[in-house]
Amino acid sequence: MTYVTGLSQKDTYAHNLRAVFEVIRVHGPMTIAEIAPYTGLTVQTISNLTGELDADGFIRSPGRIKSRRGQPPKQFTVNESALCSIGVHLERGYYSALLTDLSGRTLRREASQLHEATPEAALLEIAATVRKLQTEAGSPVAGVGLALPGPLSLVEGRVRSVPNYPGWDDVPVSDILRGHTGLPVFIENDATAAAIGELRHGGARGCQDFFYIYFGTNLGGGIISNGAAMRGATANAGEFGRLLVGNMGGPEVNHIVSFAALRRAFPGITKDEVALRLNAEDADLITWLENACDALLAPIHAVENLLDPERIVLGGEFPDSVFSWLATRLAEKISNARPAGALPPPAIDASFSDGKAAALGAAALPVLAALSLGSLSLKVASETAALPLKQPAFWQGG
Numbered sequence: 549m550t551y552v553t554g555l556s557q558k559d560t561y562a563h564n565l566r567a568v569f570e571v572i573r574v575h576g577p578m579t580i581a582e583i584a585p586y587t588g589l590t591v592q593t594i595s596n597l598t599g600e601l602d603a604d605g606f607i608r609s610p611g612r613i614k615s616r617r618g619q620p621p622k623q624f625t626v627n628e629s630a631l632c633s634i635g636v637h638l639e640r641g642y643y644s645a646l647l648t649d650l651s652g653r654t655l656r657r658e659a660s661q662l663h664e665a666t667p668e669a670a671l672l673e674i675a676a677t678v679r680k681l682q683t684e685a686g687s688p689v690a691g692v693g694l695a696l697p698g699p700l701s702l703v704e705g706r707v708r709s710v711p712n713y714p715g716w717d718d719v720p721v722s723d724i725l726r727g728h729t730g731l732p733v734f735i736e737n738d739a740t741a742a743a744i745g746e747l748r749h750g751g752a753r754g755c756q757d758f759f760y761i762y763f764g765t766n767l768g769g770g771i772i773s774n775g776a777a778m779r780g781a782t783a784n785a786g787e788f789g790r791l792l793v794g795n796m797g798g799p800e801v802n803h804i805v806s807f808a809a810l811r812r813a814f815p816g817i818t819k820d821e822v823a824l825r826l827n828a829e830d831a832d833l834i835t836w837l838e839n840a841c842d843a844l845l846a847p848i849h850a851v852e853n854l855l856d857p858e859r860i861v862l863g864g865e866f867p868d869s870v871f872s873w874l875a876t877r878l879a880e881k882i883s884n885a886r887p888a889g890a891l892p893p894p895a896i897d898a899s900f901s902d903g904k905a906a907a908l909g910a911a912a913l914p915v916l917a918a919l920s921l922g923s924l925s926l927k928v929a930s931e932t933a934a935l936p937l938k939q940p941a942f943w944q945g946g
Contacts (some may be wrong), residue, residue, distance in 0.1 A: 562919070562920040564587070564589060564593065564597060565597055565600065565601065565919055565920070566916055566919050566920065567587050567589075568583060568587060568589070568594060568597045568598060568601065569601060569606060569607065569626075569919055570748075571583050571586040571587060572598075572601075572607055572624050572625060572626055573626045573651055573652070574753065574754075576607075576623070576624060576625040576626060577610055577623040577624060577625040578623060578624065578625075579621040579622065579623055579624070580594045580595055580598060580621065580622075580624075581621065583598070583624075598624055601624075602624065605627055605630045605631075606626070606627060606630060606631070606650065606919065607624045607625065607626055607627055608624070608625060608626075608627040609622050609623060609624055609625075610623055610625055611623060626650055626651045627650060628649040628650050628651045628653065629649060629650070629686065629687050630650050630687060630688075631649070631650045631687055631688055631689075631690050631915065631918070632647060632648065632649055632650070632655070632685040632686075632687045632688065632689045632690065633647075633648050633650075633689065633690045633691065633692075633693065633911045633912070633913075633914045633915045634646065634647055634648075634678055634681050634682070634689060634691070634692045634693070634731075634911060634914075635648065635692075635693045635695070635741075635906075635907040635908060635909070635910035635911025635912070635913075636674055636677075636678065636692060636693065636694045636695065636907060636910060637695045637696075637738060637741070637906040637907040637910060638670070638674070638694065638695065638696040638697075638738075639697075639738070639764055639765060639865065640697075640712060640713065640764075640765040641661060641662055641665070642659065642660065642661045642662055643659070643660060643662060643670075643673075643674055643677075644657065644658065644659040644903075644904070644907050645657070645658045645659070645674070645677045645678065645681060645907065646658075646904065646907045646908065646911055647681040647684065647685055648908070648911045649687070650687075650915065652748055652749055652908065652911065652912065652915075654904070654908070655684075655685070656681055656684055657904070657907075658677050658680070658681065660673070660677065665713070665714065665715070666715050667707075667715060667716055667719045667721070667724070668724065671721060671724045671725050671728065672728060674694075674725065675725055675728030675729050678692055678725075678728075678729045678731070679728075679729060682729070682731070689731060689914075690732070690914035690915050690917075690918045691731050691732035691733060691734060691913075691914030691917070691918075692725060692729060692731050692732070692733045692734070692910075692914065693733075693734050693735075693736065693741070693909070693910030693911050693912065693913035693914055694721060694722075694725065694733060694734070694735045694736070694910055695735075695736050695737070695738040695741035695742070695906040695907065695909060695910040696710070696721070696735065696737075696738055697710045697711070697713070697737070697738055697764070697765075697766065697768070698710070698737040698738075698783070698784050699737075699782060699783075699784045700735055700736075700737055700783055700784070701783070702735060702736070702779070702783045704720070704722075705720060705721060705722025705723060705733065705734075705735055706718060706719060706720050706721065706722070707719045707721050707735075711766060712765065712766075712808075721733070721735055722734070722735055732914060732917075734910075734913035734914055734917060736909065736910060736913060737768070737770070737779075737783065737784060737786075738762065738764065738768065738906045739760060739762035739764075739768030739769050739770040739786055739788075739906075740770040740771075740777050740779060740783075740785075740786065740909070741770070741905075741906045741907075741909035741910045741913075742760055742762050742770055742863055742864065742899075742905040742906040742909055743758075743760035743762075743770025743771065743772050743777060743786075743861075743905075743909065744770070744772075744777055744908075744909030744912055744913075745901060745904065745905035745906060745907070745908035745909030745910075745912070746758075746760055746772075746861055746863060746899060746901060746905050746909075747772050747775070747909075748908065748909070748912055749901060749905075749908050750861075750863070750899055750900060750901040750905055750908075751861060751897050751898070751899055751900050751901075752772070752859060752861050752897070755772070755858055755859055756772070756773075756774055756775040756858070757772065757773055757774065757855075757856070757857050757858045757859075758772050758857045758858055758859040758860065758861055758894075759771055759772075759786070759788075759851050759855055759857045759859075759860050759861070759894075760772070760786075760860075760861045760863060760905075761788055761844075761848075761860065761861070761862050761863070761864075762788075762863065762864045762906075763805070763806060763807065763862065763863070763864035763865055763866045763871075764806070764807060764864050764865050765806065765807050765808050765865070766789050766802050766806050766808060767788055767789030767801060767802045767805055767806040768786065768787065768788055768789055769786035769787065769788030769789070769851070770786050771785055771786045771855060773855070788801070788847060788851070789801055789802030789806065790802065791846070791847035791850060792846070792847075793843045793846060793847070794846055801843050801844060801847050804839065804840065804843040805840040805843050805844055807865050807866070810822070810836065813836055814832075814833070814836075819865065819866070819867055820867075822866065822867055822870060823867035823869050823870070826867070826869055826870060826873060827869065837870070837873060837874065837877070838877070840874070841874065841877050841878050841881055842881070844878060845878075845881060845882065845885070848860060848878070848882065852893065852894055857894050858894055858895070859894050859895045859896070859897050860894050860895070860896050860897070861897050861898075861899055862874055862875055862878075862896070862897070862898050862899060863898070863899025863901060863903075863905050864899075864903070864905075864906075865903060868898065868899070868900060868902065868903075871898035871899055872898045874898070875896045875897055875898040876896075878896045879893075879895075879896040882896070
């Protein structure tokens with residue numbers, strides 16, 4: 549039995565390549581000397597890595613910095629137009645899809661209700677949107693990232709089962725979607741994908757340790773630890789909605805706080821209507837939100853003690869105004885319940901990704917996988933069939 553698994557030289561190199569690329573993506577343009585403090589790598593190592601990224605077209609040099617003496621240092625920035633990616637977020641009854649450039653900037657967004665709920669029919673609809681976005685991309689498309697509820701098998705690209713999704717049992721979603729699009733497909737748990745999206749593009753940029761509470765049809769969670777997604781043994785870590793309310797075996801928090809729970813209390817209510825009611829300070833909605841906060845306190849306390857996150861980020865399918873309200877009220881309740889002398893609680897932040905975090909995180913998967921392959925030379929358009937369908941074993945979301 550193996551107790552400790554080391555990284556191969558190839559895997560370590562791929563990790564460092566991604567690390568340098570991400571620093572340049574977030575902070576560029578920047579020189580090799582400016583990259584070093586962010587990565588802990590030597591100047592020579594960074595020089596080798598930027599040389600490969602530059603040669604493969606992932607980054608470019610906009611010029612050199614003028615200096616008083618010697619050779620001016622070269623700056624590097626992401627070559628945004630070199631590569632595109634498509635991220636899809638599948639929720640109950642609808643999906644959204646994003647076309648992004650290499651920096652992660654959204655170029656086009658599509659959203660639609662699903663007309664058929666069966667796996668084959670739903671994936672066929674999604675494939676049609678993917679092909680449309682692919683034709684509109686001005687650059688080669690690295691692949692498709694698909695965020696959807698779990699539990700999943702990331703390595704096999706399969707949905708094991710999806711609560712409240714009839715017929716979605718042991719479905720090879722990667723194979724089906726690739727068969728309809730001809731593109732590599734990478735799948736991810738929706739809450740984990742949303743956490744990756746927040747890490748790379750949202751309010752959690754620069755935060756290395758946080759827990760993301762995903763408010764969808766059901767309630768989920770995504771864990772970012774030391775800048776990378778933590779998935780667990782079965783890639784389903786962070787099942788926040790399964791935690792119990794209170795200390796005496798109360799109901800799962802998912803039954804009290806989720807969009808499904810909200811619709812049980814307010815049948816037929818839409819996202820826009822929730823925002824309007826909150827803005828009007830509707831007494832019934834405020835009462836529901838107060839009860840939701842109370843139900844979240846014990847599960848958040850458990851997350852805090854188990855994971856020690858710097859922040860807890862609230863996001864998903866509720867309106868942004870609801871997340872802002874919940875973040876403020878939860879912070880107040882947590883602070884008021886804090887015993888004297890205790891360490892400060894983690895910050896409670898609202899997402900400001902406008903509901904796109906899961907799709908943005910999904911769109912990151914093909915790009916970071918492409919970086920992990922090394923020496924790709926961006927020949928994606930003509931070689932998509934040669935790219936792997938399965939997530940590399942060393943794939944990390946950070």
